[in-house]
Amino acid sequence: MNLLKSEFRKLVYTRSFYGYIAGAIFLALLSSIPAAFSVNALKAQLSGSSLMDPQMVDGVYGKATGGYLFALIMGIAIMGNEFQNGQAISTFLATPKRIKVLYSKLIVAAGAGIIMMLISTVLGFVGAYFGLSYYSHAKVGSSTFFSLIIAAVVSGAVLAIMGVAIGALVRNVKIAMGGAVIWLQVVEKLIVLFWITGGKYLPSGLIVRNDECKNHPEVTAEIS
Amino acid sequence: MSIIEFQGLTKEYKDVVAVRNLTASVEAGRITGFLGPNGAGKSTALKCLLSLAAPTSGTALIRGAKYENLVNPLKEVGAVIETGGFNPSLSGLKNLRIIAASAGIPDARALEVLELVDLTDARNKKVKQYSMGMKQRLSLATAILGEPEILVLDEPANGLDPIGIAWLREFLKKLAASGHSILISSHQLAEMQNTVDDVLIIHKGRLITQGSMSSVVGNGSLEEAFIRLVEASA
Numbered sequence: 001m002n003l004l005k006s007e008f009r010k011l012v013y014t015r016s017f018y019g020y021i022a023g024a025i026f027l028a029l030l031s032s033i034p035a036a037f038s039v040n041a042l043k044a045q046l047s048g049s050s051l052m053d054p055q056m057v058d059g060v061y062g063k064a065t066g067g068y069l070f071a072l073i074m075g076i077a078i079m080g081n082e083f084q085n086g087q088a089i090s091t092f093l094a095t096p097k098r099i100k101v102l103y104s105k106l107i108v109a110a111g112a113g114i115i116m117m118l119i120s121t122v123l124g125f126v127g128a129y130f131g132l133s134y135y136s137h138a139k140v141g142s143s144t145f146f147s148l149i150i151a152a153v154v155s156g157a158v159l160a161i162m163g164v165a166i167g168a169l170v171r172n173v174k175i176a177m178g179g180a181v182i183w184l185q186v187v188e189k190l191i192v193l194f195w196i197t198g199g200k201y202l203p204s205g206l207i208v209r210n211d212e213c214k215n216h217p218e219v220t221a222e223i224s
Numbered sequence: 225m226s227i228i229e230f231q232g233l234t235k236e237y238k239d240v241v242a243v244r245n246l247t248a249s250v251e252a253g254r255i256t257g258f259l260g261p262n263g264a265g266k267s268t269a270l271k272c273l274l275s276l277a278a279p280t281s282g283t284a285l286i287r288g289a290k291y292e293n294l295v296n297p298l299k300e301v302g303a304v305i306e307t308g309g310f311n312p313s314l315s316g317l318k319n320l321r322i323i324a325a326s327a328g329i330p331d332a333r334a335l336e337v338l339e340l341v342d343l344t345d346a347r348n349k350k351v352k353q354y355s356m357g358m359k360q361r362l363s364l365a366t367a368i369l370g371e372p373e374i375l376v377l378d379e380p381a382n383g384l385d386p387i388g389i390a391w392l393r394e395f396l397k398k399l400a401a402s403g404h405s406i407l408i409s410s411h412q413l414a415e416m417q418n419t420v421d422d423v424l425i426i427h428k429g430r431l432i433t434q435g436s437m438s439s440v441v442g443n444g445s446l447e448e449a450f451i452r453l454v455e456a457s458a
Binding site: 003006085086 | 275291297310
């Protein structure tokens with residue numbers, strides 16, 4: 001418990017932690033608010049589907065989980081900063097059994113990732129709701145809130161843990177973070193572009209709940 | 225009674241042997257100077273002692289146990305290893321609270337030790353704004369955070385100005401007077417002569433000599449004895 005408390009303090013004392021949460025919220029809103037407008041603009045290509053279609057609306061709300069990138073970045077920072085600052089020395093002097101340190105970091109990262117994704121996803125829902133509310137014909141309710149919350153919780157934990165692992169392997173925080181951003185925002189999108197069903201095997205596929213992908217792959221590609 | 229023991233300690237890094245079959249001991253309740261030229265293996269030996277590096281062979285024990293097996297290391301051994309170990313974006317107080325939490329030490333103790341090292345006024349200042357001397361003091365504050373009986377200090381006077389060195393001398397004397405056992409490595413031989421009770425000298429990873437200050441130095445100075453012993457062992 002002492003070590004968990006210490007790792008928790010390392011996180012909440014650092015201003016960047018709040019920056020990561022703000023970033024996740026920003027990305028969630030950036031993904032969710034325009035999603036309704038994108039679907040409406042593309043309705044001609046959607047074989048008759050529109051914002052009255054529950055699957056389309058679910059897809060719009062699904063964009064609320066768009067802040068996941070910051071769970072990964074935070075995980076990298078939790079581990080990487082330890083080595084970058086030389087803080088690892090005082091950590092290992094207090095807790096020489098390194099595996100305990102690693103477990104504590106994983107637990108704290110997972111918890112923080114969950115909190116981050118819960119906050120950003122709920123605010124993303126609000127953003128999606130306002131986007132949908134712009135259209136009087138849109139169906140603003142969704143049956144997927146619960147499953148999206150579960151997806152956000154799981155992905156927040158898993159991606160933060162993955163971040164800790166990346167931070168342990170790549171000691172340079174900037175390179176690790178840059179690599180993670182390029183992978184999630186460029187490489188994965190290129191992979192999905194050429195192999196659309198392969199998205200579910202990629203880290204971001206963990207969260208981006210592309211139910212609509214089965215029926216409207218072209219829309220998913222456009223609004224993401 | 226020996227409180228710290230190196231028993232045939234060897235540490236190799238690829239082709240370099242940093243510490244070679246080091247066998248030595250540190251007596252309880254005394255200040256022991258751990259001396260040697262640059263690259264002699266002092267820091268490596270201390271890192272092995274503190275479980276920050278794994279020995280290639282041999283052991284380094286504190287009260288008969290490896291550091292990593294101590295129940296609450298910070299409450300038994302205080303250490304200063306390199307001037308770092310702090311998050312530069314956080315204040316000295318927050319850094320100490322993080323370390324205190326990991327050992328179950330109350331937060332109030334962080335303020336106490338900051339006062340002991342004369343950093344109370346700078347407690348809320350970010351560590352990156354600290355001078356070298358202030359960082360050394362903060363490192364010392366960390367070392368005494370858990371009120372340990374044993375202190376292992378690697379070059380604590382590095383980067384200190386004359387006032388800082390004088391402060392450190394008094395600080396160590398106070399700790400020694402209150403019964404602490406201190407193992408301190410340093411290059412500042414004149415300073416060491418005034419501070420330590422026993423001397424342990426290594427060169428190229430090997431022990432050259434160990435004993436009380438008077439037995440090692442004789443009638444001359446520590447610097448003279450040090451140069452003579454190091455040259456003789458080369």
